[in-house]
Amino acid sequence: xxxxxxxxxxxxxxxxxxxxxxxxxxxxxxxxxxxxxxxxxxxxxxxxxxxxxxxxxxxxxxxxxxxxxxxxxxxxx
Amino acid sequence: xxxxxxxxxxxxxxxxxxxxxxxxxxxxxxxxxxxxxxxxxxxxxxxxxxxxxxxxxxxxxxxxxxxxxxxxxxxxxxxxxxxxxxxxxxxxxxxxxxxxxxxxxxxxxxxxxxxxxxxxxxxxxxxxxxxxxxxxxxxxxxxxxxxxxxxxxxxxxxxxxxxxxxxxxxxxxxxxxxxxxxxxxxxxxxxxxxxxxxxxxxxxxxxxxxxxxxxxxxxxxxxxxxxxxxxxxxxxxxxxxxxxxxxxxxxxxxxxxxxxxxxxxxxxxxxxxxxxxxxxxxxxxxxxxxxxxxxxxxxxxxxxxxxxxxxxxxxxxxxxxxxxxxxxxxxxxxxxxxxxxxxxxxxxxxxxxxxxxxxxxxxxxxxxxxxxxxxxxxxxxxxxxxxxxxxxxxxxxxxxxxxxxxxxxxxxxxxxxxxxxx
Ligand SMILES: Cc1cc2nc3c(=O)[nH]c(=O)nc-3n(C[C@H](O)[C@H](O)[C@H](O)COP(=O)(O)OP(=O)(O)OC[C@H]3O[C@@H](n4cnc5c(N)ncnc54)[C@H](O)[C@@H]3O)c2cc1C
Ligand SMILES: [Zn+2]
Numbered sequence: 001x002x003x004x005x006x007x008x009x010x011x012x013x014x015x016x017x018x019x020x021x022x023x024x025x026x027x028x029x030x031x032x033x034x035x036x037x038x039x040x041x042x043x044x045x046x047x048x049x050x051x052x053x054x055x056x057x058x059x060x061x062x063x064x065x066x067x068x069x070x071x072x073x074x075x076x077x
Numbered sequence: 078x079x080x081x082x083x084x085x086x087x088x089x090x091x092x093x094x095x096x097x098x099x100x101x102x103x104x105x106x107x108x109x110x111x112x113x114x115x116x117x118x119x120x121x122x123x124x125x126x127x128x129x130x131x132x133x134x135x136x137x138x139x140x141x142x143x144x145x146x147x148x149x150x151x152x153x154x155x156x157x158x159x160x161x162x163x164x165x166x167x168x169x170x171x172x173x174x175x176x177x178x179x180x181x182x183x184x185x186x187x188x189x190x191x192x193x194x195x196x197x198x199x200x201x202x203x204x205x206x207x208x209x210x211x212x213x214x215x216x217x218x219x220x221x222x223x224x225x226x227x228x229x230x231x232x233x234x235x236x237x238x239x240x241x242x243x244x245x246x247x248x249x250x251x252x253x254x255x256x257x258x259x260x261x262x263x264x265x266x267x268x269x270x271x272x273x274x275x276x277x278x279x280x281x282x283x284x285x286x287x288x289x290x291x292x293x294x295x296x297x298x299x300x301x302x303x304x305x306x307x308x309x310x311x312x313x314x315x316x317x318x319x320x321x322x323x324x325x326x327x328x329x330x331x332x333x334x335x336x337x338x339x340x341x342x343x344x345x346x347x348x349x350x351x352x353x354x355x356x357x358x359x360x361x362x363x364x365x366x367x368x369x370x371x372x373x374x375x376x377x378x379x380x381x382x383x384x385x386x387x388x389x390x391x392x393x394x395x396x397x398x399x400x401x402x403x404x405x406x407x408x409x410x411x412x413x414x415x416x417x418x419x420x421x422x423x424x425x426x427x428x429x430x431x432x433x434x435x436x437x438x439x440x441x442x443x444x445x446x447x448x449x450x451x452x453x454x455x456x457x458x459x460x461x462x463x464x465x466x467x468x469x470x471x472x473x474x475x476x477x478x479x480x481x482x483x484x485x486x487x488x489x490x491x492x493x494x495x496x497x498x499x
Contacts, residue, residue: 001393002384015394019384037484041336041427045325047387070339071387 002073006056007064020053023065047071081136083280087191106272107279112286112308116144118466119304119313121291121327122320123147125156125267125452126444128274128285129459130317130466135281137460138467143283145275146306148290152271155321156452158421160344160376162357162366163453164201164262166221166228169489171477172430173224175457178474180261182456192273194265195371201262201357202231202239204406206251210362218257231256242353242407250405251363264357264368270455294331294441301331301440315466317442319458322387322422324445333437335445336427336483340381342449343391343420345399347413349373363402375410377403381425381449391420423448428488433461434471434479442466443480 002014027039044050050070056062067076085091085104095102118134120127123145134140145151163183165176187193205211214230221228236256237243243253275285286308295303295310303312320327322339354369364379379399382392396418404411426432426446431454436443444462447454461475471479482488 013394014384014392033484033486037336038334041483042334043325043336043338044329044334045338045385046329047323047326047339050385052385070385073386073388 002075004054005066005075006059006062008060008062009056012056012059016056016058018055018057020055020063023051023053049076079136081191081277081280083191083276106276107285110284110286112144112146112289112306112311113142113284114310115142115303115312116284117142117314118144118317119311119315120145120317120319121304122154122318122323123151123271123275123285123287124154124319124321125152125270125274125455126319126321126447126458126462127317128271128278129455130319130444130462131283131285131459132274132278132281133460133463134467135278135283138463140467141282143278144311145278145283145285146289146291146304146311147285147287148307150287151275151285152268155421155423156267156271156455158344158419159267159452160366160368160378161264161267161452162201162262162359162368163196163265164259164357165453166201166203166226166257166259166262167224167491168217168220169491170224171489172491173221173226174474175431175461175478176454177224177226178460179454179457182460183265183453184261186270186273186456190273190277192269192276194269194273196263196265197371198261198263199356199368200239200258200260201359202236202256202258204236204256204358204360204362205254206360206362207254211255214255214257226259227261228257228259231258239356240354240358242409243358244406244408246408251360251402258356262357265452267452270452274455274459291327292330294438299439301438313440315440315442317444317462317466318436319444319462321424321445321447321451324424324443328436331436331438331441335432335443335480337424337432337446338385339387339422339424340383341386341388341391341420342378342381342423343396343399343418344376344378345396345418346370346374346376346416347410348416350375350413358406360402360406363405365399365402365406367403367407374416375403375413381423382420387422389420389422391418425449427483428490429492430489431458431478432480433458433475434465436480
């Protein structure tokens with residue numbers, strides 16, 4: 001069971017959260033298909049420290065970014 | 078097709094002889110060679126897909142300098158962790174062609190490999206739990222029939238005829254409303270698939286090198302010309318990569334990203350009991366699937382742990398959901414003890430279809446993205462990657478599964494199409 005830090009509510013069980021993917025910045029709409037595909041589909045999918053979006057969906061609804069080690073599941077500072 | 082030159086052919090007579098000799102004279106099933114400095118083809122990953130690729134390269138394309146590099150032991154990844162369901166009841170014609178090619182190869186594989194892969198075509202029954210499930214299912218079944226796949230729609234009684242011990246309570250949280258069956262589907266023995274391909278590939282001269290982790294790539298300009306490994310550098314003409322959950326890790330070493338996220342998928346077995354379930358069941362709504370192993374254990378699992386993971390375990394909340402779903406369908410399993418729980422790291426593409434073909438880097442080819450359902454595809458995945466490595470060209474079956482579909486937008490969205498992903 002993960003315990004994740006909601007910036008608003010504090011540490012809560014994983015069941016209250018929804019994973020939201022790797023944070024990315026949307027490119028301007030006039031870009032090539034390759035650049036767009038890269039933004040929409042390609043992922044770094046790191047083993048180890050991984051920056052990721054989460055939403056406290058079953059709680060206050062806050063979105064936040066955290067760094068988590070995907071090999072150990074430890075939430076990193 | 079030429080006969081594979083096994084050192085020892087397995088046979089009933091051989092089994093008897095060994096039985097009388099106290100099983101002392103079997104000999105090794107494959108060699109443990111040291112890596113050579115150079116191969117024409119290097120396959121990274123000794124799971125089913127990697128081993129099958131090497132086998133078909135040697136068998137069908139006459140390649141004789143082939144190596145499979147495996148960081149642990151062969152079959153120790155998802156191939157040896159999966160729940161072994163095979164079927165080809167997919168929604169899109171591209172997928173039906175791919176998975177039925179695999180199933181047809183599976184049907185002849187024990188003979189071809191001289192190794193009993195214990196294919197048991199006991200049928201796969203997919204359950205519908207509501208009127209709406211049933212309507213969608215009828216649509217899927219029609220699509221599958223048009224794809225040439227042997228499926229039949231069942232009403233509730235039809236399901237109960239296939240699965241005698243399913244919950245008949247109309248007030249169940251997920252009552253049985255109907256379903257459909259693919260009778261050619263079933264299960265096979267996972268280790269035997271890996272070992273059978275390994276033994277046959279080895280007999281044709283393929284070097285299977287275990288405890289050999291690929292740690293990087295060697296480039297000549299933009300082209301990959303070899304790999305760095307924990308056992309030294311190895312030069313290669315062409316390189317195939319079939320490392321499932323670790324695809325992103327290796328792609329990063331070669332300098333590109335993939336449309337893949339790695340997740341833990343867990344499964345469990347109960348203690349063994351007498352035969353009570355002689356088919357495979359799947360439910361799209363609860364995600365549960367279950368079959369009874371030849372030893373008598375209930376083998377079951379369901380959905381992914383829904384965040385990226387390389388930790389081969391599986392979390393408790395999802396584990397509880399899986400067990401709850403199983404007990405809703407089979408209340409009598411409440412008395413069974415759980416024997417084992419485990420997880421594998423699976424490589425999920427956004428459209429739940431695999432990636433087969435060129436990578437963005439010249440000389441490096443992909444067979445990955447099978448996610449939660451690539452055991453059933455092993456013969457086809459290996460056959461197709463061997464074709465691409467040997468000829469440099471797609472086979473018509475693999476062409477739609479090229480990485481370029483994520484740029485062109487021609488996704489093959491089986492997550493929506495086939496419903497269940499295993
Ligand atoms: C719990 C579970 C249940 C499943 N159930 C089913 C099912 O019922 N039906 C179905 O069709 N599919 C199922 N699957 C999916 C199926 O197991 C996989 O899609 C399939 O086994 C993938 O085979 P593979 O050869 O590509 O990968 P793997 O068998 O994982 O082999 C990849 C190999 O690459 C090696 N490797 C990784 N990195 C390196 C490196 N750097 N250097 C060298 N070697 C490396 C690994 O050690 C591993 O042995 C299930 C999976 C899981 C986890
Ligand atoms: Zn909160």
